[in-house]
Amino acid sequence: MVLRLHNTLTRDKVDFAPLDPKNVRMYVCGPTVYDYAHIGNARPAIVFDVLFRLLRHSYGDAHVTFVRNITDVDDKINARAAEEKISIADLTTRTAAQYQADVQALGCLPPTHEPRATHYIGQMIAMVERLVASGHAYAAQGHVLFDVESKSDYGKLSRRSINEMLAGARVEVAPYKKNTMDFVLWKPSDADIPGWESPWGRGRPGWHLECSAMSESLLGETFDIHGGGIDLQFPHHENEIAQSECAHGGHPFAKVWMHNGFLQVEGEKMSKSLGNFFTIRELLDDWPGEVLRLNMLRTHYRQPIDWTAHSLKESWKILERWYDDAGAMASPRLGEKFLAALADDLNTPQALAELHQETPEAVAGGLSLLGFSVMSESIAAKPELDATSINHAIAARTAARAAKDFKESDRIRDELLAKGIVLKDGAGGTTWEVKR
C-alpha cells in the first residue's frame, strides 16, 4: 500500500516516503491552553490521530513519533489568568488536563510527546542566538525580530510575496522593525508577567518560535510531516519554516505540510456572539465521543465542514448500526478498498463508504483502525437507566405479549420510550437502544 498525501507546500498529492522508515516523524500544532477547547480544535486532533494510526499500521507502532505541543506561554494566557485572578501555572495546568481528557474522549491516542513550551525556553533562546549570529534576526529595543528580507523564499508555503503581504497588511507598525512583515522571536516581559533571562534581557518567546524549538528538539532539523489547521498556514507555519530553515543552515524543515479545512456550525462561522460556539466538553454532554469523531471523519479533512445537529444524529445512527453488526466480532480484518481509500490522502468519507459494503469482520477492523476501539458498550452506556431494569421491563413486556395483553405490553414500551429507550423486536428477541 502506497500512502499518498497532499502537500500544501507543493499543492499536489505525492507518494509518501519517510526519511527514516524506522522513525517516521510528525509534528502537529497543539492548543494554547487558556480556555476549553472548542469543536474546531477537535478537527486537527482527530484528523491527525487517524493519520498517526495509519502510519503506525504501516510502519509499526514503535516506528512513528508524533509530537503535539502544548503552548503554555502566551499573552492570552496572561490576560485570562489576570481576569480570573489565578496563577498562570494553575490556569495552564488545569486547561491542559481538560484538553487531554477531551481529545481522549474523542478516541485520540496520546501523542508520543506532548511538550510544553515553557520546558523549552533554553532551546528557544539558543535558536534565536543562532538566527542573530547568522544575520537572519536583529535585536531592537528589547525585542528580537526575524528579518523576512533575509530569506529569499519567505512566503513559499502561503504563496505570497512580501510585497503582496504589504499591500494588504494590517500588522502593527512598530518603529523598530526594519520591515513591516518582520515578526517577533523574543519580546520583553514586565515584572508581572512570565519572563526568562536572555541575552536581550528578561523576556518571553514569540509564538511561532515555540514550535520550531520543540520540533527541533524532539524530531530533528528535518522531519516528515507537519500538520495543523488551514488558518495557521500564514503566518504561523510560514514563520516556522523561516526560523527553522535559517537556524539550520538552510536545511529543509518539514517535507510534507498538511492542513485541515475550517469548520462552521449550522452554516455560520462559530462565534460566541452568534450563540453557536461549542466546546468539546459541552458536546460530550449530549453526544458520545465516538459519534463526534465519526461526524468529523465523514468529511474529507481538507474540505470545509458544516457541523450540524442533523448530521450528528445521522452519524449516531450509522455508528450504532455498525456496532450492532460488528461489535462482537472476534477476528477483525481490514478491507483492501477501505485501506486504499485511507491511503489516498486520508479519504475517510470514501473509506467509510467502503465499510458500508463490507463484511462484519472488515467493519470491525476498519472501525478499530479509525480509532473506534470501544465497541458497542460505549453508546449503550449513555442512558440514565441501568441495563438491568431495562432488561427487567423487556421481560415483563415479552410475557405480556405472550399472553396477548397488548395494552400492557404497549404501556411498558411507551414507558421506556419516555425514558429515552427504543425497543427493537427482532427474530432473536427484543433489544434496545438509546433514542436519538
Added chain:
RNA sequence: GGCCACGUGGCGGAGUGGUGACGCAACGGUCUGCAAAACCGUGAACCCCGGUUCAAUUCCGGGCGUGGCCUCCA
C-alpha cells in the same frame, strides 16, 4: 483592497472527459398483534454563462454565491 479554497440528488458526501459511489431521509414491499427495528426494492444531482472536445458535472475563461487568510482564532 490583496491572496486562496469551495459550490454535486430533500440532506450529508466521495468521485470521474463517456457505463447515475455510498449513507441518511422519502416511497413501495416482507416481517410484526400494532409500531419501531431489520431485510428487499424504487425514484432523485452535478451554481450560471461562454470556450475546448466526437463527448464536460469533470478541463479552460468569466460571473454569482459561501467561506478562509492578510489582525499570534485549529
